[in-house]
Amino acid sequence: MCTVCGCGTSKIEDGHTHNHDHDHSHDHSHHHHHHGDMHFGENDAGVSVPGMDEKRIIAIEQDILGKNDHLAAHNRDHFKAAGIFALNLVSSPGSGKTTLLTRTIEDLKSDLPIAVIEGDQQTANDADRIRATGVAALQVNTGKGCHLDADMIAQAIHRMEMPNDGVMFIENVGNLVCPAAFDLGEAHKVAILSVTEGEDKPIKYPDMFAAADIMILTKIDLLPYLNFDVAACMDYARRVNPDLKIFQLSSTNGEGLEAWYDWIKSGVATAKS
Amino acid sequence: MHELSLTQGVLDILEDYAKQNDFKRVKTVWLEIGKLSHVQPEAMTFCFDTVMKDSIADGAKLIIIETPGQAICVDCGTQTEITSRIAECPDCGSYKLHVSGGDEMRVKELEVE
Numbered sequence: 321m322c323t324v325c326g327c328g329t330s331k332i333e334d335g336h337t338h339n340h341d342h343d344h345s346h347d348h349s350h351h352h353h354h355h356g357d358m359h360f361g362e363n364d365a366g367v368s369v370p371g372m373d374e375k376r377i378i379a380i381e382q383d384i385l386g387k388n389d390h391l392a393a394h395n396r397d398h399f400k401a402a403g404i405f406a407l408n409l410v411s412s413p414g415s416g417k418t419t420l421l422t423r424t425i426e427d428l429k430s431d432l433p434i435a436v437i438e439g440d441q442q443t444a445n446d447a448d449r450i451r452a453t454g455v456a457a458l459q460v461n462t463g464k465g466c467h468l469d470a471d472m473i474a475q476a477i478h479r480m481e482m483p484n485d486g487v488m489f490i491e492n493v494g495n496l497v498c499p500a501a502f503d504l505g506e507a508h509k510v511a512i513l514s515v516t517e518g519e520d521k522p523i524k525y526p527d528m529f530a531a532a533d534i535m536i537l538t539k540i541d542l543l544p545y546l547n548f549d550v551a552a553c554m555d556y557a558r559r560v561n562p563d564l565k566i567f568q569l570s571s572t573n574g575e576g577l578e579a580w581y582d583w584i585k586s587g588v589a590t591a592k593s
Numbered sequence: 594m595h596e597l598s599l600t601q602g603v604l605d606i607l608e609d610y611a612k613q614n615d616f617k618r619v620k621t622v623w624l625e626i627g628k629l630s631h632v633q634p635e636a637m638t639f640c641f642d643t644v645m646k647d648s649i650a651d652g653a654k655l656i657i658i659e660t661p662g663q664a665i666c667v668d669c670g671t672q673t674e675i676t677s678r679i680a681e682c683p684d685c686g687s688y689k690l691h692v693s694g695g696d697e698m699r700v701k702e703l704e705v706e
């Protein structure tokens with residue numbers, strides 16, 4: 321039983337049961353009515369037809385991600401209650417998530433409480449890199465898993481000291497596909513794209529750029545050495561998601577970091593409300 | 594391959610239902626999968642038999658109903674059917690399309706006994 325909302329571990333709405341003639345083919349009959357109650361066949365009045373091999377159709381209408389989304393809503397409540405601004409950082413492997421985090425932490429840790437949840441399939445390397453800054457980090461190894469889910473975050477936040485009235489960074493597994501589907505309870509999903517990856521990433525992996533509401537174009541210190549069209553990249557990104565907010569920065573030379581920091585600070589200021 | 598965890602999510606839903614409703618076996622599972630959702634139907638079909646093995650839905654048949662992507666153009670208000678998130682408005686050519694449907698991933702119905 322959940323202590324926040326008093327619900328059970330899973331929440332299931334009532335299904336409507338309809339009995340069926342065995343020989344009736346469902347494939348044809350179940351296409352047309354897609355709202356609320358469903359009625360199959362002609363004389364279907366909810367009458368039970370007894371029989372050993374009785375077959376029934378149950379309309380259940382459950383979101384496959386319902387459980388995850390429910391847990392994510394709890395995480396969101398926890399973060400809100402503690403005034404924590406939670407960010408879910410997603411990118412392909414090696415885009416520069418951990419480097420941006422360590423730099424951001426060094427620059428902001430005297431102003432704000434910060435903690436990090438690190439998701440990787442294997443190793444505690446990234447959590448070690450974060451801890452070297454003096455900030456608390458919890459490593460979540462997903463094994464074969466290609467993404468973090470809300471349950472992993474729920475377990476993590478009960479196991480670590482929370483950065484009350486500060487920032488919780490969640491570094492997702494490096495993967496531009498799977499983490500798009502899983503809400504963790506964050507305030508924002510931040511997609512990080514480095515200029516060495518090519519400007520057409522947003523249209524090659526549109527689901528991620530549609531799921532995110534923030535995009536960070538990073539490693540811009542490398543632009544002089546590359547043929548990377550920044551305007552085209554932003555155009556592609558906004559094609560997928562017209563409302564995307566975009567930052568351009570370099571974690572190495574510090575260019576563009578101020579705007580990112582200002583945005584984080586204003587997020588923390590409103591996290592409680 | 595997140596379809597594997599999503600398919601496990603389907604099994605969780607089936608098992609929860611079996612506890613609350615009086616059935617022993619799931620014979621058929623209908624999923625409604627939007628064209629713009631995070632599921633590749635082929636990938637889900639690929640995992641399905643393996644995930645359901647030795648469960649109440651061992652050997653169950655999977656039927657995926659694909660629903661079309663739908664969007665509204667922010668610039669001209671046209672409602673249109675789209676097949677990807679990088680589509681443009683057929684009327685004015687704008688890329689500012691807001692997705693209004695076709696991103697669902699739902700267990701719709703079960704045939705049980």
Ligand SMILES: Nc1nc2c(ncn2[C@@H]2O[C@H](COP(=O)(O)OP(=O)(O)OP(=O)(O)O)[C@@H](O)[C@H]2O)c(=O)[nH]1
Nearest residue numbers: 412413414415416417418419494538539570571572
């Ligand atoms: N020039 C330059 N290099 C960078 C920048 N940010 C990161 N890098 C380099 O990019 C490489 C990968 O950086 P990480 O921060 O480990 O990337 P990541 O996204 O955390 O990688 P995974 O956790 O493995 O997915 C490292 O060699 C960094 O030094 C940047 O702004 N400019």
Ligand SMILES: [Mg+2]
Nearest residue numbers: 417418446491
């Ligand atoms: Mg990393």
Ligand SMILES: [Zn+2]
Nearest residue numbers: 666669682685
């Ligand atoms: Zn239009």
